[in-house]
Amino acid sequence: xSLIERAGLALLHRMxxxxxxGLALRALRSGLAPLPGVVRSDRLRVRIGTLDLPNPIGLAAxxxxxxxxxxxxxxxxxxxxxxxxxxxxxxxxxxRPRLFRLPQDRAVINRFGFNNDGAEAIARRLAAQPCDVPLxxxxxxxxxxxxxxxxxxxxxxxxxxxxxxxxxxVSSPNTEKLRDLQGPAALRALLARVAEANAALAEPVxxxxxxxxxxxxxxxxxxxxxxxxxxxxxxVATNTTLTRDGLTSPHGDxxxxxxxxxxxxxxxxxxxxxxxxxxxxxxxxxxxxxAEDAYIKIKAGASAxxxxxxxxxxxxxxxxxxxxxxxxLLEQDGHASVADAVGLETARWT
Numbered sequence: 001x002s003l004i005e006r007a008g009l010a011l012l013h014r015m016x017x018x019x020x021x022g023l024a025l026r027a028l029r030s031g032l033a034p035l036p037g038v039v040r041s042d043r044l045r046v047r048i049g050t051l052d053l054p055n056p057i058g059l060a061a062x063x064x065x066x067x068x069x070x071x072x073x074x075x076x077x078x079x080x081x082x083x084x085x086x087x088x089x090x091x092x093x094x095x096r097p098r099l100f101r102l103p104q105d106r107a108v109i110n111r112f113g114f115n116n117d118g119a120e121a122i123a124r125r126l127a128a129q130p131c132d133v134p135l136x137x138x139x140x141x142x143x144x145x146x147x148x149x150x151x152x153x154x155x156x157x158x159x160x161x162x163x164x165x166x167x168x169x170v171s172s173p174n175t176e177k178l179r180d181l182q183g184p185a186a187l188r189a190l191l192a193r194v195a196e197a198n199a200a201l202a203e204p205v206x207x208x209x210x211x212x213x214x215x216x217x218x219x220x221x222x223x224x225x226x227x228x229x230x231x232x233x234x235x236v237a238t239n240t241t242l243t244r245d246g247l248t249s250p251h252g253d254x255x256x257x258x259x260x261x262x263x264x265x266x267x268x269x270x271x272x273x274x275x276x277x278x279x280x281x282x283x284x285x286x287x288x289x290x291a292e293d294a295y296i297k298i299k300a301g302a303s304a305x306x307x308x309x310x311x312x313x314x315x316x317x318x319x320x321x322x323x324x325x326x327x328x329l330l331e332q333d334g335h336a337s338v339a340d341a342v343g344l345e346t347a348r349w350t
Contacts, residue, residue, distance in 0.1 A: 055079035077320025084138030102249035111256030272349030275301025291325025
């Protein structure tokens with residue numbers, strides 16, 4: 001980490017977390033943050049569906065909810081980025097405070113509640129900002145919607161032509177009863193409606209599904225079966241967790257979704273269990289803070305990974321450091337590509 005980045009993080013950590021996050025986005029958008037550019041190598045290239053990723057390190061949804069800094073983030077070392085979640089109508093989300101740092105645990109708790117400017121505003125920003133890497137949008141539903149499945153369709157219809165992939169988010173713990181959509185009947189119906197809307201686009205896009213880590217084996221069986229039936233392009237494992245085991249930070253009992261280092265083992269076990277249940281590509285998310293973490297996820301079954309919370313503690317340059325470090329780890333183990341390492345240690349986590 002550079003001295004400039006270290007100083008910037010020290011300043012941000014003196015501020016309220018949500019205000020600091022907003023300032024970081026403004027710094028990215030204004031060009032004040034030094035950016036490393038896209039990390040590329042033949043060894044790191046990954047293909048998921050129709051997407052060609054220059055490297056497998058992605059930015060998870062939630063960092064740039066409103067697509068405010070797309071161009072800058074696409075030049076920050078990531079191989080792909082995901083913005084949102086977007087809902088059809090703007091909504092303020094849950095009352096503040098709703099974002100909490102847990103520095104002793106290298107973790108974050110949030111209970112944002114899909115706060116965003118709405119699909120139309122996000123679409124305008126997507127149209128105005130080029131991105132050097134594949135760009136995705138996380139689809140969400142309004143809190144008070146009478147037809148949540150219809151909300152996903154509306155966002156896809158509004159923004160689908162402006163992105164390279166979309167993620168159906170049925171796993172946020174901060175919108176009441178949203179996780180009910182992970183049940184097989186509800187999920188099957190939702191994905192059918194999304195598929196119909198996607199097919200109607202001039203150029204259909206890959207569709208991913210993001211699931212929760214708080215699922216048992218039978219629930220994973222059902223999700224894997226429905227996802228394969230729907231011919232999804234990938235499953236994103238996982239969103240934040242409701243568990244609080246072993247936390248030591250003062251804010252550890254706050255309500256919301258927990259992300260960061262404590263999620264690593266939980267999410268990796270779910271990832272590996274899915275790898276044993278489906279041949280669909282998997283994107284590993286949860287607790288990644290180093291090249292070694294990313295490599296573990298890949299060997300557990302992930303074709304690519306995403307991160308977010310670690311940026312709070314390591315800065316925006318972390319993505320490039322992880323990608324470069326992963327390239328080295330793959331080379332040391334004699335792998336010519338990321339694909340060579342995918343799933344080599346799935347059994348360790350199941």
